[in-house]
Amino acid sequence: MNTSRTLVAAALLLTASLSEAQVGTLQGVVNGVPPGTVLAVLKGDAKVADLKVEAGGKYSLALNTGRYTVKCPNGATPKIAALNGSATVNVNCQ
Numbered sequence: 001m002n003t004s005r006t007l008v009a010a011a012l013l014l015t016a017s018l019s020e021a022q023v024g025t026l027q028g029v030v031n032g033v034p035p036g037t038v039l040a041v042l043k044g045d046a047k048v049a050d051l052k053v054e055a056g057g058k059y060s061l062a063l064n065t066g067r068y069t070v071k072c073p074n075g076a077t078p079k080i081a082a083l084n085g086s087a088t089v090n091v092n093c094q
Helices: 004-019
Strands: 023-031 038-043 046-052 058-064 066-071 079-082 085-088
Touching: 023 079, 058 066, 066 085
Parallel strands: 023 085
Antiparallel strands: 023 058, 038 046, 038 066, 066 079
8 A cells, every 4th residue: 555655656757757848048149129128028929037237248048949930029039949048149129
């Protein structure tokens, strides 16, 4: 009886650990927009984050791993990808 409970508990813990999302940190420069601009980051049609442009066009953003679209004020929609860990990704809104 205790063995089956232990196995069930171990299986639940394993499932929970496998379902955790991998997170990537993106940093870089956004070209074509002034500091203070906030750009929407979309996964499909859903907005998942705000990308705030800092001084010098720099930004830093943590996202679950995957492919995303940045919505620029001029209508451009550059694609970005977040991988597990950190990466430098420049965004062109010109």
